[in-house]
Amino acid sequence: MARAVTTRRKIFVTAAAWGVALLIFFPVLWMILTSFKTETSAVASPPQLFSADWTLENYAEVWGRSDYPRFFWNSVVISIGSTLLGLAIAIPAAWSMAFVPGRKTKDLLMWMLSTKMMPAVGVLIPMYLLFQRLGIFDTKTGLVLALMLMNLPIIVWMLYTYFKEIPGEILEAARMDGATLWNEIVYVLTPMALPGIASTMLLNIILAWNEAFWTITLTTTKAAPLSAFIASFSAPQGLFYAKLSAASTMAIAPILILGWFSQKQLVRGLTFGAVK
Amino acid sequence: MATQSSRFAARLMVAPSVFVLFLWMIVPLAMTIWFSFRMYRLLSPDRTGWVGMRNYTWFVTSPDFWLAISNTLLLVGGVLAITIIFGVLIALLIDQPVWGQGPLRILVISPFFVMPPVAASIWENLFMHPQNGMFASLALALGHEPILFMESYPMSSVIFIVSWEWLPFATLILLTALQSLSSEQLEAAEMDGAGALSRFRYIILPHMTRAITVVVLIQTIFLLGIFGEIFTTTQGGPGSASTTLPYMIYKQAVIAKDIGRAAAGGIIAVILANIVAYFLMRGIGKHLDA
Numbered sequence: 001m002a003r004a005v006t007t008r009r010k011i012f013v014t015a016a017a018w019g020v021a022l023l024i025f026f027p028v029l030w031m032i033l034t035s036f037k038t039e040t041s042a043v044a045s046p047p048q049l050f051s052a053d054w055t056l057e058n059y060a061e062v063w064g065r066s067d068y069p070r071f072f073w074n075s076v077v078i079s080i081g082s083t084l085l086g087l088a089i090a091i092p093a094a095w096s097m098a099f100v101p102g103r104k105t106k107d108l109l110m111w112m113l114s115t116k117m118m119p120a121v122g123v124l125i126p127m128y129l130l131f132q133r134l135g136i137f138d139t140k141t142g143l144v145l146a147l148m149l150m151n152l153p154i155i156v157w158m159l160y161t162y163f164k165e166i167p168g169e170i171l172e173a174a175r176m177d178g179a180t181l182w183n184e185i186v187y188v189l190t191p192m193a194l195p196g197i198a199s200t201m202l203l204n205i206i207l208a209w210n211e212a213f214w215t216i217t218l219t220t221t222k223a224a225p226l227s228a229f230i231a232s233f234s235a236p237q238g239l240f241y242a243k244l245s246a247a248s249t250m251a252i253a254p255i256l257i258l259g260w261f262s263q264k265q266l267v268r269g270l271t272f273g274a275v276k
Numbered sequence: 277m278a279t280q281s282s283r284f285a286a287r288l289m290v291a292p293s294v295f296v297l298f299l300w301m302i303v304p305l306a307m308t309i310w311f312s313f314r315m316y317r318l319l320s321p322d323r324t325g326w327v328g329m330r331n332y333t334w335f336v337t338s339p340d341f342w343l344a345i346s347n348t349l350l351l352v353g354g355v356l357a358i359t360i361i362f363g364v365l366i367a368l369l370i371d372q373p374v375w376g377q378g379p380l381r382i383l384v385i386s387p388f389f390v391m392p393p394v395a396a397s398i399w400e401n402l403f404m405h406p407q408n409g410m411f412a413s414l415a416l417a418l419g420h421e422p423i424l425f426m427e428s429y430p431m432s433s434v435i436f437i438v439s440w441e442w443l444p445f446a447t448l449i450l451l452t453a454l455q456s457l458s459s460e461q462l463e464a465a466e467m468d469g470a471g472a473l474s475r476f477r478y479i480i481l482p483h484m485t486r487a488i489t490v491v492v493l494i495q496t497i498f499l500l501g502i503f504g505e506i507f508t509t510t511q512g513g514p515g516s517a518s519t520t521l522p523y524m525i526y527k528q529a530v531i532a533k534d535i536g537r538a539a540a541g542g543i544i545a546v547i548l549a550n551i552v553a554y555f556l557m558r559g560i561g562k563h564l565d566a
Binding site for chain 1: 282283285286287289290292293294296297300301303304305307308311366369370372373374375376380381382383384385386387388389390391392393394395397398399401402403407408410412413416417440443444445448449452453486487490494497500501503504507508521522523525526529530535538539541542543545546549550552553556557
């Protein structure tokens with residue numbers, strides 16, 4: 001809606017918009033600031049900003065705790081692993097649904113989405129028992145599987161909406177020129193599908209990184225990622241504000257940055273192409 | 277256009293996804309149904325056997341049950357209302373020409389990328405804590421007693437935190453929808469003498485209906501399962517004041533260690549979610565072009 005506006009109006013709107021935006025962002029900003037304060041400064045009342053003692057000590061201490069790097073590494077492995085595995089299973093499915101749709105394709109897609117509606121807690125106990133029985137409780141393998149399955153419907157849906165935008169005529173032309181199915185996939189489809197696959201991957205890494213139900217319930221300590229760690233950190237050590245803030249800042253920083261880059265695809269992806 | 281063999285290949289390619297999702301859905305569900313009719317307590321493992329509907333009757337007649345149901349509905353309804361109303365307002369605001377739209381969007385979208393335990397613990401500790409939180413300092417500076425957020429207003433506090441996390445999502449989607457609205461239409465309406473309110477009521481709002489529906493559908497899927505925020509802050513308390521249905525089941529399974537009753541609760545949750553899903557899917561079917 002580009003419309004001619006007066007400068008004065010633009011100044012006013014800019015001020016209001018930035019005010020609202022800063023208000024929304026403020027908790028994150030305050031957490032980042034707190035992470036650089038000493039513990040005494042962090043809990044001072046009234047809150048200190050310019051008079052605070054600044055330090056990098058919290059980061060050194062949190063990172064130096066023998067287990068923090070492990071939680072971080074677990075988050076990396078679990079979110080990337082589950083996304084790659086999900087893509088490997090979903091790409092062929094989405095491809096065939098988009099290019100060789102059958103009568104049941106739409107029902108199948110709806111059914112996949114409906115599995116997301118099942119409350120995870122409803123199946124918590126069997127999951128817990130199954131994971132223990134299979135020996136994958138509190139392992140990265142187990143969480144990779146669980147998060148892959150949790151996000152698989154979203155991955156299939158996202159890829160499907162991207163693939164559907166690739167014109168089918170291009171495939172027919174390739175086929176006429178004698179391309180085999182394999183040639184079609186490697187030389188025609190993959191290059192055209194890459195942007196869609198990339199944004200699907202990005203969004204699912206974000207979802208998996210932030211997942212906080214299965215990670216809390218299916219781990220104890222060994223395979224716990226950051227989401228499970230922060231949830232337990234805040235309970236007994238709630239008063240170590242600066243260290244809590246430093247641990248939290250490091251936990252959200254990678255995803256915050258990824259998220260800033262992917263905000264355009266986010267809308268499309270999370271609304272399954274309904275809003276573009 | 278597709279040949280017989282490529283059709284077969286296509287089915288083959290869908291098979292793994294369908295197969296693993298089907299397993300993921302049906303195996304735990306079958307086990308939950310089985311447990312829900314059995315006596316199964318981890319604290320007294322030798323007492324087993326069929327108990328008929330007794331787990332279900334216990335769950336439904338438990339005083340916490342209706343509280344948990346109403347808390348769940350309150351959470352979903354409250355967050356939806358807050359995020360959509362404020363989402364529309366903020367989207368309208370930042371859709372206008374402003375300086376620094378790019379950085380502005382980045383600030384607004386950020387809370388969505390903050391993982392639930394972090395969001396919950398920032399709010400609980402840095403802001404809502406009765407001694408050290410910023411709100412307590414503000415209250416003292418103004419000469420008031422600090423508010424005990426998690427003790428006195430646990431549900432409102434949780435709703436507030438979750439709304440903060442989901443407001444960016446609603447805003448971003450509504451903003452995207454708003455940007456596809458043609459300015460000619462608005463200008464024409466303006467020339468015909470339509471005021472700002474009637475432009476909003478008759479042009480902007482109808483244009484955003486689809487986006488609002490999508491926000492409701494998608495957020496409901498995620499909000500019905502809210503767990504991390506409650507786990508990190510109130511643990512369902514004080515008492516059961518902020519226990520939602522998912523959290524009540526979690527408490528039965530993990531704290532009371534009564535698998536049978538928790539399973540019955542799980543089945544009830546699945547049935548309720550299916551009722552919601554039925555209506556959502558009918559709505560979503562119209563708006564997703566599958």
